[in-house]
Amino acid sequence: MKVQRIRLPNSEKVTWVVLDDNNRFVEPIKSYLKYLESLQRSPNTIHSYANHLKLYWEFLRDSELDWTEVNLENLADFISWLRRPDPRVIFIHEQESRRLESTINTMLSVVCSFYDYHERIGNTEGIDAYKNQFQLGKKYKSFLHHINKGKETRTRLLKLKQPKKLPKTYTLEQTEQLTQACKRIRDKFLVCLLHETGMRIGQALGLRHEDIRSWDNEIQIVPRDDNANSARAKTRETYTIHVSKQLMSLYSEYITLEYPEDIDSDYLFINIWEGKIGYPLNYSTIQALFRRLSRDVGIEASPHMFRHTHATELIRSGMEMSYVQKRLGHASIQTTIDTYTHLTLNDLKEAYQSYLEERLNDGTKL
Template sequence: MKVQRIRLLETNQISWLVLDDDFVPIEPVFSYIKFLHDIDRSPNTIRNAAYHLKLFWEYLRDSSFVWQEVDIAQLAGFISWLRRQDPKVASIELHAPTRTNATIDQMLSSVHGFYNFHIRLGSLPELSLYRSSGSYQKRYKPFLHGIAKTKPEQTRVVSIKREQRRPKTLTHQQIQQILDACSHTRDKFLLSLLYETGMRVGQALGLRHADISVENGEVLVVPRNDNPNGARTKSRAVYTLPALTPLMQLYTDYLIDELGALEYDTLPDFVFVNLWEGEIGRPLTYAAVMSLVKRLRKKTGVDFTPHMFCHSRATTWIRDDKLPLPVVSRLLTHTSIQTTNDTYLHLTAEDLKKVLMEGKEVRDSRGNNYV
């Protein structure tokens, strides 16, 4: 089985087909992937769903299961199948799992989404893959809870607890080292923008010059689905982010020193464009950014990804600047404060020790004795 990358003729969008062992598209998966396109899911979400369902279909094939008749036990068996080093070989020896719990749960989410689609479509009978709960299970109860009628909640019967992993970050010294290694103002401005504003690389690559206001020190994050470089904002709302003076000065330098050298009658619509390779003036792509990152890794010896700039800024805002969580969540354009909390507020043993020591110092200053 394989996942085949294709381009849809009607929309010119990139999509993926899951092919069986005879290289024939698997129709139930194809209809679900088309549904994800229709409801405007991101390209990464659709691509991941295709690869996850390809693995699930391999599991069904290896286990001689029929997809329309999958039960809870068979779906739970998919977890064990994913954890084997070689799913085709059964072994009684203990091996370290090849995939994390978070990765496996993401794959289960794709499978549940697939089944939920076909159940709602009516192409599949109701399967016992969900449980309904009449009581409100969330930590925070809604207004009028217990008075107003609430719909039963549906939760997955088969799931796996994800590991709590702290996001990887860079030190201030490492960030400065990377910025100093940039040969061009465009590249330095791009990485500075990611760090100073906490923007994702997809948000930055979709920026137009009209989205940046030097006078007001603001950057607009506008969701657009027609970017020729495939850039996505990952949110459907428009956000206004503050941009401090040094960052705006760097943007001005980029306009004058590098975009001005193009000698175009009008500036390219996109902020970040090809200036030295490829089709000059075309929007910069993810691949071009990753090529830049690889060169900077080799030059500096710092192992990093573009998203680590966002993680580093968010961590600084929370731990060093002590910004309130709702403010950080808004700056990161998260739709939920819970997302910010779950991602960045993991207390380490060092954090706990620091809090205890600070509390001890306060009590000591009051003249209390400790053993």
């Protein structure tokens, strides 16, 4: 089985399908992915869902199961199948899981969503994989929380417990090293942009010149579905990010010294020296850039780590969580809280030292 990339007729848009061992469409998956496409899910999301469902179909094949007759016990077997280092081999001794708990939970979520879709259109009776329970306590309570706190919520029965992990971030020294390792002004501007704004790489690759308001030091994030490089902003609402004069100066330097005068392009980040000149940068080009930066600097480098770094810096500076949420473009403040309000040992140490200094300054006896 394989996941196949296809380009839609008379369009620049691409999507993904799953082919069986005889190179035929797996129709139930094809129908579901088409449904996701109609909901304007990004090509990257559809690609990820296609890969997860391909694995699930391989499990069904190996287990000789019909996809319409699967029950909760079969899904539990799917978890075991995913965890084994080699699903074709049964080990006598305990082996380290092949996949992280978070990865398996994501795959289960996709499979359950797949069955929910087919249950709604009458292809299956669905899988009783959920239970209803009252809302558990949350860190953030909305203004109308007292109205909803007595309502039941739908919770998936099969879900592995995930170890909590702090989001990886860069130190100021590492950020400076990555910036200095950029050989082009364009690449340096991109790295500084990601660090100072915390925007997603899809948002950066979809930027147009009209989104840059240099006179007000503002950048607009505009969701677009027609980007030639398939870049997606993820958020469905337009919002504004305020930036520094230094970043705008770097933007002007990039436009003045490197951006070709004879190329008529709306896109901010384009191919200038290689590839299809004038065409907007795509994800694979960015991946190649960050692989080079990782090699040259000797640290793990990825665009999304700049987003984590920016959010962490804002929170440590004391910015209100609601402001951080708006700047990151999160639909819910709970997402911001759950992702970024984790304290490290250094955070705790520094907070306690500040507490001691305040008591000394106040003349309080320790």
